[in-house]
Amino acid sequence: MATDDPRERIIQAGMKLLADGGPAAMTTRAVSAAAGVHAPTIYRLFGDKDQLLDAVVGHGMAAYLDSKVAQAPSEDPVEDLRRGWDLHIEFGLENPAIYAAIYGSPRPDARRSSAERRADEILAGIVHRVAEAGRLAVPEARAAQLVHAAGRGAVFSLIGLPEAERDAGLSTLAREAVIEAITTDGDRADDAGHGAPVAAAVTLRAGLDxxxxxxxxxxxLMGEWLDRIAHARS
Incomplete structure:
Protein backbone atom coordinates (compact mmCIF):
# COMPACT_ATOMS: atom_id res chain seq x y z
CA MET A 1 0.00 0.00 0.00
CA ALA A 2 1.56 3.30 -1.09
CA THR A 3 -0.16 5.52 1.45
CA ASP A 4 0.13 6.36 5.15
CA ASP A 5 -3.60 7.06 5.43
CA PRO A 6 -5.15 4.06 7.25
CA ARG A 7 -8.60 4.74 5.76
CA GLU A 8 -7.18 4.66 2.22
CA ARG A 9 -5.19 1.50 2.97
CA ILE A 10 -8.31 -0.19 4.32
CA ILE A 11 -10.38 0.75 1.28
CA GLN A 12 -7.66 -0.38 -1.14
CA ALA A 13 -7.31 -3.68 0.73
CA GLY A 14 -11.07 -4.14 0.66
CA MET A 15 -11.14 -3.42 -3.09
CA LYS A 16 -8.56 -6.14 -3.78
CA LEU A 17 -10.24 -8.69 -1.55
CA LEU A 18 -13.61 -7.90 -3.11
CA ALA A 19 -12.23 -8.28 -6.63
CA ASP A 20 -10.45 -11.53 -5.80
CA GLY A 21 -13.11 -13.29 -3.77
CA GLY A 22 -16.32 -11.26 -3.56
CA PRO A 23 -17.96 -9.84 -0.42
CA ALA A 24 -17.45 -13.09 1.51
CA ALA A 25 -13.67 -12.66 1.24
CA MET A 26 -13.82 -9.15 2.67
CA THR A 27 -13.83 -10.15 6.33
CA THR A 28 -12.69 -7.72 8.99
CA ARG A 29 -9.73 -9.98 9.79
CA ALA A 30 -8.68 -10.23 6.13
CA VAL A 31 -9.00 -6.51 5.52
CA SER A 32 -7.11 -5.54 8.67
CA ALA A 33 -4.29 -7.96 7.82
CA ALA A 34 -4.03 -6.75 4.21
CA ALA A 35 -4.16 -3.08 5.23
CA GLY A 36 -1.70 -3.49 8.12
CA VAL A 37 -4.08 -2.12 10.75
CA HIS A 38 -5.78 -3.51 13.85
CA ALA A 39 -9.43 -4.54 13.61
CA PRO A 40 -10.57 -1.78 16.03
CA THR A 41 -9.27 0.78 13.52
CA ILE A 42 -11.79 -0.51 10.96
CA TYR A 43 -14.64 -0.24 13.45
CA ARG A 44 -13.52 3.25 14.46
CA LEU A 45 -13.33 4.50 10.85
CA PHE A 46 -16.26 2.63 9.28
CA GLY A 47 -18.52 1.38 12.07
CA ASP A 48 -19.16 -2.16 10.89
CA LYS A 49 -18.60 -4.51 7.95
CA ASP A 50 -21.69 -3.30 6.05
CA GLN A 51 -20.48 0.30 6.25
CA LEU A 52 -17.01 -0.79 5.18
CA LEU A 53 -18.47 -2.59 2.16
CA ASP A 54 -20.49 0.51 1.34
CA ALA A 55 -17.32 2.63 1.45
CA VAL A 56 -15.38 0.16 -0.69
CA VAL A 57 -18.01 -0.16 -3.43
CA GLY A 58 -18.63 3.59 -3.26
CA HIS A 59 -14.94 4.19 -3.88
CA GLY A 60 -14.90 1.69 -6.73
CA MET A 61 -17.94 3.26 -8.35
CA ALA A 62 -16.90 6.88 -7.82
CA ALA A 63 -14.92 7.26 -11.05
CA TYR A 64 -17.79 5.77 -13.05
CA LEU A 65 -20.37 8.04 -11.46
CA ASP A 66 -18.12 11.07 -11.89
CA SER A 67 -17.79 10.28 -15.59
CA LYS A 68 -21.58 10.28 -15.91
CA VAL A 69 -21.92 13.57 -14.07
CA ALA A 70 -19.04 15.13 -16.01
CA GLN A 71 -20.74 14.53 -19.34
CA ALA A 72 -22.27 17.79 -20.52
CA PRO A 73 -25.95 17.22 -21.37
CA SER A 74 -26.54 17.21 -25.10
CA GLU A 75 -29.50 18.72 -26.89
CA ASP A 76 -31.03 15.23 -27.12
CA PRO A 77 -31.74 13.72 -23.68
CA VAL A 78 -32.62 10.37 -25.28
CA GLU A 79 -29.07 10.16 -26.62
CA ASP A 80 -27.84 11.02 -23.14
CA LEU A 81 -29.90 8.11 -21.85
CA ARG A 82 -28.21 5.84 -24.39
CA ARG A 83 -24.76 6.99 -23.28
CA GLY A 84 -25.70 6.48 -19.65
CA TRP A 85 -26.85 2.94 -20.42
CA ASP A 86 -23.59 2.13 -22.23
CA LEU A 87 -21.53 3.48 -19.33
CA HIS A 88 -23.52 1.35 -16.91
CA ILE A 89 -22.90 -1.81 -18.93
CA GLU A 90 -19.22 -0.96 -19.32
CA PHE A 91 -18.78 -0.45 -15.59
CA GLY A 92 -20.47 -3.76 -14.77
CA LEU A 93 -18.36 -5.74 -17.22
CA GLU A 94 -15.11 -4.13 -16.11
CA ASN A 95 -15.90 -4.36 -12.38
CA PRO A 96 -18.04 -7.48 -11.89
CA ALA A 97 -17.25 -7.95 -8.20
CA ILE A 98 -18.09 -4.35 -7.30
CA TYR A 99 -21.19 -4.46 -9.48
CA ALA A 100 -22.39 -7.67 -7.84
CA ALA A 101 -21.77 -6.20 -4.39
CA ILE A 102 -23.93 -3.18 -5.29
CA TYR A 103 -26.76 -4.84 -7.20
CA GLY A 104 -26.51 -8.56 -6.45
CA SER A 105 -28.52 -8.49 -3.22
CA PRO A 106 -31.58 -6.23 -3.58
CA ARG A 107 -32.33 -4.35 -0.37
CA PRO A 108 -35.08 -2.00 0.82
CA ASP A 109 -34.46 1.69 0.17
CA ALA A 110 -33.23 2.35 3.69
CA ARG A 111 -30.42 -0.21 3.29
CA ARG A 112 -29.24 0.62 -0.22
CA SER A 113 -25.64 1.70 -0.55
CA SER A 114 -24.78 5.35 -1.13
CA ALA A 115 -23.31 4.38 -4.51
CA GLU A 116 -26.60 2.82 -5.61
CA ARG A 117 -28.61 5.81 -4.42
CA ARG A 118 -26.36 8.23 -6.27
CA ALA A 119 -26.58 6.18 -9.48
CA ASP A 120 -30.37 6.18 -9.19
CA GLU A 121 -30.39 9.96 -8.76
CA ILE A 122 -28.33 10.41 -11.92
CA LEU A 123 -30.65 8.13 -13.90
CA ALA A 124 -33.71 9.96 -12.55
CA GLY A 125 -32.21 13.25 -13.68
CA ILE A 126 -31.69 12.02 -17.23
CA VAL A 127 -35.20 10.56 -17.38
CA HIS A 128 -36.60 13.87 -16.09
CA ARG A 129 -34.91 15.69 -18.96
CA VAL A 130 -36.50 13.25 -21.43
CA ALA A 131 -39.87 14.07 -19.87
CA GLU A 132 -39.27 17.82 -20.03
CA ALA A 133 -38.47 17.46 -23.74
CA GLY A 134 -41.86 15.86 -24.37
CA ARG A 135 -40.31 12.52 -25.29
CA LEU A 136 -41.37 10.32 -22.39
CA ALA A 137 -44.32 8.00 -23.00
CA VAL A 138 -44.66 6.62 -19.45
CA PRO A 139 -44.40 8.15 -15.96
CA GLU A 140 -40.87 9.06 -14.91
CA ALA A 141 -40.66 6.55 -12.06
CA ARG A 142 -41.77 3.69 -14.30
CA ALA A 143 -39.29 4.68 -17.00
CA ALA A 144 -36.40 4.81 -14.54
CA GLN A 145 -37.39 1.46 -13.02
CA LEU A 146 -37.52 -0.20 -16.45
CA VAL A 147 -34.14 1.21 -17.49
CA HIS A 148 -32.63 0.08 -14.19
CA ALA A 149 -34.15 -3.41 -14.32
CA ALA A 150 -33.19 -4.06 -17.94
CA GLY A 151 -29.70 -2.63 -17.55
CA ARG A 152 -28.99 -4.66 -14.44
CA GLY A 153 -30.34 -7.80 -16.11
CA ALA A 154 -28.16 -7.24 -19.17
CA VAL A 155 -25.03 -6.83 -17.02
CA PHE A 156 -25.65 -9.96 -14.97
CA SER A 157 -26.47 -11.96 -18.10
CA LEU A 158 -23.20 -10.91 -19.72
CA ILE A 159 -20.89 -11.30 -16.71
CA GLY A 160 -22.35 -14.78 -16.20
CA LEU A 161 -20.82 -15.87 -19.51
CA PRO A 162 -17.18 -16.51 -20.43
CA GLU A 163 -15.78 -13.39 -22.08
CA ALA A 164 -15.39 -15.19 -25.40
CA GLU A 165 -19.11 -15.99 -25.44
CA ARG A 166 -20.42 -12.52 -24.60
CA ASP A 167 -22.53 -10.96 -27.31
CA ALA A 168 -21.96 -7.20 -27.20
CA GLY A 169 -25.06 -6.74 -29.33
CA LEU A 170 -27.27 -8.01 -26.50
CA SER A 171 -26.83 -4.76 -24.61
CA THR A 172 -27.65 -2.69 -27.67
CA LEU A 173 -30.80 -4.69 -28.41
CA ALA A 174 -31.96 -4.43 -24.79
CA ARG A 175 -31.22 -0.71 -24.71
CA GLU A 176 -33.16 0.06 -27.86
CA ALA A 177 -36.10 -2.10 -26.76
CA VAL A 178 -36.32 -0.14 -23.50
CA ILE A 179 -36.01 3.22 -25.24
CA GLU A 180 -38.72 2.21 -27.71
CA ALA A 181 -40.97 1.25 -24.80
CA ILE A 182 -40.58 4.45 -22.80
CA THR A 183 -40.17 7.21 -25.39
CA THR A 184 -42.28 8.72 -28.10
CA ASP A 185 -41.79 11.13 -30.98
CA GLY A 186 -45.04 12.81 -29.97
CA ASP A 187 -46.84 11.96 -33.20
CA ARG A 188 -48.08 8.45 -32.60
CA ALA A 189 -50.93 7.36 -30.35
CA ASP A 190 -51.08 3.59 -30.30
CA ASP A 191 -53.40 1.27 -28.40
CA ALA A 192 -50.92 0.92 -25.54
CA GLY A 193 -51.24 4.61 -24.78
CA HIS A 194 -47.66 5.47 -25.81
CA GLY A 195 -48.77 8.55 -27.66
CA ALA A 196 -49.56 12.21 -27.41
CA PRO A 197 -51.95 12.19 -24.39
CA VAL A 198 -49.55 10.35 -22.08
CA ALA A 199 -46.49 12.22 -23.34
CA ALA A 200 -48.31 15.51 -22.82
CA ALA A 201 -49.32 14.58 -19.26
CA VAL A 202 -45.81 13.38 -18.39
CA THR A 203 -44.24 16.49 -19.94
CA LEU A 204 -46.51 18.88 -18.06
CA ARG A 205 -45.95 16.92 -14.85
CA ALA A 206 -42.18 17.26 -15.27
CA GLY A 207 -42.44 21.06 -15.39
CA LEU A 208 -45.19 21.46 -12.85
CA ASP A 209 -42.98 22.72 -10.03
CA LEU A 221 -54.19 18.95 -7.55
CA MET A 222 -52.94 19.20 -11.11
CA GLY A 223 -50.15 16.77 -10.25
CA GLU A 224 -52.73 14.23 -9.08
CA TRP A 225 -54.71 14.63 -12.31
CA LEU A 226 -51.64 14.32 -14.52
CA ASP A 227 -50.38 11.27 -12.61
CA ARG A 228 -53.81 9.66 -13.01
CA ILE A 229 -53.77 10.22 -16.78
CA ALA A 230 -50.20 8.97 -17.19
CA HIS A 231 -50.64 5.83 -15.08
CA ALA A 232 -54.08 4.93 -16.43
CA ARG A 233 -52.93 4.93 -20.05
CA SER A 234 -49.37 3.64 -19.75
Whole structure:
Protein backbone atom coordinates (compact mmCIF):
# COMPACT_ATOMS: atom_id res chain seq x y z
CA MET A 1 0.00 0.00 0.00
CA ALA A 2 1.56 3.30 -1.09
CA THR A 3 -0.16 5.52 1.45
CA ASP A 4 0.13 6.36 5.15
CA ASP A 5 -3.60 7.06 5.43
CA PRO A 6 -5.15 4.06 7.25
CA ARG A 7 -8.60 4.74 5.76
CA GLU A 8 -7.18 4.66 2.22
CA ARG A 9 -5.19 1.50 2.97
CA ILE A 10 -8.31 -0.19 4.32
CA ILE A 11 -10.38 0.75 1.28
CA GLN A 12 -7.66 -0.38 -1.14
CA ALA A 13 -7.31 -3.68 0.73
CA GLY A 14 -11.07 -4.14 0.66
CA MET A 15 -11.14 -3.42 -3.09
CA LYS A 16 -8.56 -6.14 -3.78
CA LEU A 17 -10.24 -8.69 -1.55
CA LEU A 18 -13.61 -7.90 -3.11
CA ALA A 19 -12.23 -8.28 -6.63
CA ASP A 20 -10.45 -11.53 -5.80
CA GLY A 21 -13.11 -13.29 -3.77
CA GLY A 22 -16.32 -11.26 -3.56
CA PRO A 23 -17.96 -9.84 -0.42
CA ALA A 24 -17.45 -13.09 1.51
CA ALA A 25 -13.67 -12.66 1.24
CA MET A 26 -13.82 -9.15 2.67
CA THR A 27 -13.83 -10.15 6.33
CA THR A 28 -12.69 -7.72 8.99
CA ARG A 29 -9.73 -9.98 9.79
CA ALA A 30 -8.68 -10.23 6.13
CA VAL A 31 -9.00 -6.51 5.52
CA SER A 32 -7.11 -5.54 8.67
CA ALA A 33 -4.29 -7.96 7.82
CA ALA A 34 -4.03 -6.75 4.21
CA ALA A 35 -4.16 -3.08 5.23
CA GLY A 36 -1.70 -3.49 8.12
CA VAL A 37 -4.08 -2.12 10.75
CA HIS A 38 -5.78 -3.51 13.85
CA ALA A 39 -9.43 -4.54 13.61
CA PRO A 40 -10.57 -1.78 16.03
CA THR A 41 -9.27 0.78 13.52
CA ILE A 42 -11.79 -0.51 10.96
CA TYR A 43 -14.64 -0.24 13.45
CA ARG A 44 -13.52 3.25 14.46
CA LEU A 45 -13.33 4.50 10.85
CA PHE A 46 -16.26 2.63 9.28
CA GLY A 47 -18.52 1.38 12.07
CA ASP A 48 -19.16 -2.16 10.89
CA LYS A 49 -18.60 -4.51 7.95
CA ASP A 50 -21.69 -3.30 6.05
CA GLN A 51 -20.48 0.30 6.25
CA LEU A 52 -17.01 -0.79 5.18
CA LEU A 53 -18.47 -2.59 2.16
CA ASP A 54 -20.49 0.51 1.34
CA ALA A 55 -17.32 2.63 1.45
CA VAL A 56 -15.38 0.16 -0.69
CA VAL A 57 -18.01 -0.16 -3.43
CA GLY A 58 -18.63 3.59 -3.26
CA HIS A 59 -14.94 4.19 -3.88
CA GLY A 60 -14.90 1.69 -6.73
CA MET A 61 -17.94 3.26 -8.35
CA ALA A 62 -16.90 6.88 -7.82
CA ALA A 63 -14.92 7.26 -11.05
CA TYR A 64 -17.79 5.77 -13.05
CA LEU A 65 -20.37 8.04 -11.46
CA ASP A 66 -18.12 11.07 -11.89
CA SER A 67 -17.79 10.28 -15.59
CA LYS A 68 -21.58 10.28 -15.91
CA VAL A 69 -21.92 13.57 -14.07
CA ALA A 70 -19.04 15.13 -16.01
CA GLN A 71 -20.74 14.53 -19.34
CA ALA A 72 -22.27 17.79 -20.52
CA PRO A 73 -25.95 17.22 -21.37
CA SER A 74 -26.54 17.21 -25.10
CA GLU A 75 -29.50 18.72 -26.89
CA ASP A 76 -31.03 15.23 -27.12
CA PRO A 77 -31.74 13.72 -23.68
CA VAL A 78 -32.62 10.37 -25.28
CA GLU A 79 -29.07 10.16 -26.62
CA ASP A 80 -27.84 11.02 -23.14
CA LEU A 81 -29.90 8.11 -21.85
CA ARG A 82 -28.21 5.84 -24.39
CA ARG A 83 -24.76 6.99 -23.28
CA GLY A 84 -25.70 6.48 -19.65
CA TRP A 85 -26.85 2.94 -20.42
CA ASP A 86 -23.59 2.13 -22.23
CA LEU A 87 -21.53 3.48 -19.33
CA HIS A 88 -23.52 1.35 -16.91
CA ILE A 89 -22.90 -1.81 -18.93
CA GLU A 90 -19.22 -0.96 -19.32
CA PHE A 91 -18.78 -0.45 -15.59
CA GLY A 92 -20.47 -3.76 -14.77
CA LEU A 93 -18.36 -5.74 -17.22
CA GLU A 94 -15.11 -4.13 -16.11
CA ASN A 95 -15.90 -4.36 -12.38
CA PRO A 96 -18.04 -7.48 -11.89
CA ALA A 97 -17.25 -7.95 -8.20
CA ILE A 98 -18.09 -4.35 -7.30
CA TYR A 99 -21.19 -4.46 -9.48
CA ALA A 100 -22.39 -7.67 -7.84
CA ALA A 101 -21.77 -6.20 -4.39
CA ILE A 102 -23.93 -3.18 -5.29
CA TYR A 103 -26.76 -4.84 -7.20
CA GLY A 104 -26.51 -8.56 -6.45
CA SER A 105 -28.52 -8.49 -3.22
CA PRO A 106 -31.58 -6.23 -3.58
CA ARG A 107 -32.33 -4.35 -0.37
CA PRO A 108 -35.08 -2.00 0.82
CA ASP A 109 -34.46 1.69 0.17
CA ALA A 110 -33.23 2.35 3.69
CA ARG A 111 -30.42 -0.21 3.29
CA ARG A 112 -29.24 0.62 -0.22
CA SER A 113 -25.64 1.70 -0.55
CA SER A 114 -24.78 5.35 -1.13
CA ALA A 115 -23.31 4.38 -4.51
CA GLU A 116 -26.60 2.82 -5.61
CA ARG A 117 -28.61 5.81 -4.42
CA ARG A 118 -26.36 8.23 -6.27
CA ALA A 119 -26.58 6.18 -9.48
CA ASP A 120 -30.37 6.18 -9.19
CA GLU A 121 -30.39 9.96 -8.76
CA ILE A 122 -28.33 10.41 -11.92
CA LEU A 123 -30.65 8.13 -13.90
CA ALA A 124 -33.71 9.96 -12.55
CA GLY A 125 -32.21 13.25 -13.68
CA ILE A 126 -31.69 12.02 -17.23
CA VAL A 127 -35.20 10.56 -17.38
CA HIS A 128 -36.60 13.87 -16.09
CA ARG A 129 -34.91 15.69 -18.96
CA VAL A 130 -36.50 13.25 -21.43
CA ALA A 131 -39.87 14.07 -19.87
CA GLU A 132 -39.27 17.82 -20.03
CA ALA A 133 -38.47 17.46 -23.74
CA GLY A 134 -41.86 15.86 -24.37
CA ARG A 135 -40.31 12.52 -25.29
CA LEU A 136 -41.37 10.32 -22.39
CA ALA A 137 -44.32 8.00 -23.00
CA VAL A 138 -44.66 6.62 -19.45
CA PRO A 139 -44.40 8.15 -15.96
CA GLU A 140 -40.87 9.06 -14.91
CA ALA A 141 -40.66 6.55 -12.06
CA ARG A 142 -41.77 3.69 -14.30
CA ALA A 143 -39.29 4.68 -17.00
CA ALA A 144 -36.40 4.81 -14.54
CA GLN A 145 -37.39 1.46 -13.02
CA LEU A 146 -37.52 -0.20 -16.45
CA VAL A 147 -34.14 1.21 -17.49
CA HIS A 148 -32.63 0.08 -14.19
CA ALA A 149 -34.15 -3.41 -14.32
CA ALA A 150 -33.19 -4.06 -17.94
CA GLY A 151 -29.70 -2.63 -17.55
CA ARG A 152 -28.99 -4.66 -14.44
CA GLY A 153 -30.34 -7.80 -16.11
CA ALA A 154 -28.16 -7.24 -19.17
CA VAL A 155 -25.03 -6.83 -17.02
CA PHE A 156 -25.65 -9.96 -14.97
CA SER A 157 -26.47 -11.96 -18.10
CA LEU A 158 -23.20 -10.91 -19.72
CA ILE A 159 -20.89 -11.30 -16.71
CA GLY A 160 -22.35 -14.78 -16.20
CA LEU A 161 -20.82 -15.87 -19.51
CA PRO A 162 -17.18 -16.51 -20.43
CA GLU A 163 -15.78 -13.39 -22.08
CA ALA A 164 -15.39 -15.19 -25.40
CA GLU A 165 -19.11 -15.99 -25.44
CA ARG A 166 -20.42 -12.52 -24.60
CA ASP A 167 -22.53 -10.96 -27.31
CA ALA A 168 -21.96 -7.20 -27.20
CA GLY A 169 -25.06 -6.74 -29.33
CA LEU A 170 -27.27 -8.01 -26.50
CA SER A 171 -26.83 -4.76 -24.61
CA THR A 172 -27.65 -2.69 -27.67
CA LEU A 173 -30.80 -4.69 -28.41
CA ALA A 174 -31.96 -4.43 -24.79
CA ARG A 175 -31.22 -0.71 -24.71
CA GLU A 176 -33.16 0.06 -27.86
CA ALA A 177 -36.10 -2.10 -26.76
CA VAL A 178 -36.32 -0.14 -23.50
CA ILE A 179 -36.01 3.22 -25.24
CA GLU A 180 -38.72 2.21 -27.71
CA ALA A 181 -40.97 1.25 -24.80
CA ILE A 182 -40.58 4.45 -22.80
CA THR A 183 -40.17 7.21 -25.39
CA THR A 184 -42.28 8.72 -28.10
CA ASP A 185 -41.79 11.13 -30.98
CA GLY A 186 -45.04 12.81 -29.97
CA ASP A 187 -46.84 11.96 -33.20
CA ARG A 188 -48.08 8.45 -32.60
CA ALA A 189 -50.93 7.36 -30.35
CA ASP A 190 -51.08 3.59 -30.30
CA ASP A 191 -53.40 1.27 -28.40
CA ALA A 192 -50.92 0.92 -25.54
CA GLY A 193 -51.24 4.61 -24.78
CA HIS A 194 -47.66 5.47 -25.81
CA GLY A 195 -48.77 8.55 -27.66
CA ALA A 196 -49.56 12.21 -27.41
CA PRO A 197 -51.95 12.19 -24.39
CA VAL A 198 -49.55 10.35 -22.08
CA ALA A 199 -46.49 12.22 -23.34
CA ALA A 200 -48.31 15.51 -22.82
CA ALA A 201 -49.32 14.58 -19.26
CA VAL A 202 -45.81 13.38 -18.39
CA THR A 203 -44.24 16.49 -19.94
CA LEU A 204 -46.51 18.88 -18.06
CA ARG A 205 -45.95 16.92 -14.85
CA ALA A 206 -42.18 17.26 -15.27
CA GLY A 207 -42.44 21.06 -15.39
CA LEU A 208 -45.19 21.46 -12.85
CA ASP A 209 -42.98 22.72 -10.03
CA UNK A 210 -41.89 25.63 -12.19
CA UNK A 211 -45.40 26.91 -12.87
CA UNK A 212 -45.40 30.01 -10.70
CA UNK A 213 -48.84 30.95 -12.00
CA UNK A 214 -50.39 28.23 -9.83
CA UNK A 215 -50.65 28.06 -6.05
CA UNK A 216 -49.15 25.14 -4.16
CA UNK A 217 -52.60 23.61 -3.74
CA UNK A 218 -53.33 23.97 -7.45
CA UNK A 219 -50.02 22.35 -8.36
CA UNK A 220 -50.73 19.43 -6.06
CA LEU A 221 -54.19 18.95 -7.55
CA MET A 222 -52.94 19.20 -11.11
CA GLY A 223 -50.15 16.77 -10.25
CA GLU A 224 -52.73 14.23 -9.08
CA TRP A 225 -54.71 14.63 -12.31
CA LEU A 226 -51.64 14.32 -14.52
CA ASP A 227 -50.38 11.27 -12.61
CA ARG A 228 -53.81 9.66 -13.01
CA ILE A 229 -53.77 10.22 -16.78
CA ALA A 230 -50.20 8.97 -17.19
CA HIS A 231 -50.64 5.83 -15.08
CA ALA A 232 -54.08 4.93 -16.43
CA ARG A 233 -52.93 4.93 -20.05
CA SER A 234 -49.37 3.64 -19.75
Missing amino acids: GLAELTDAERR
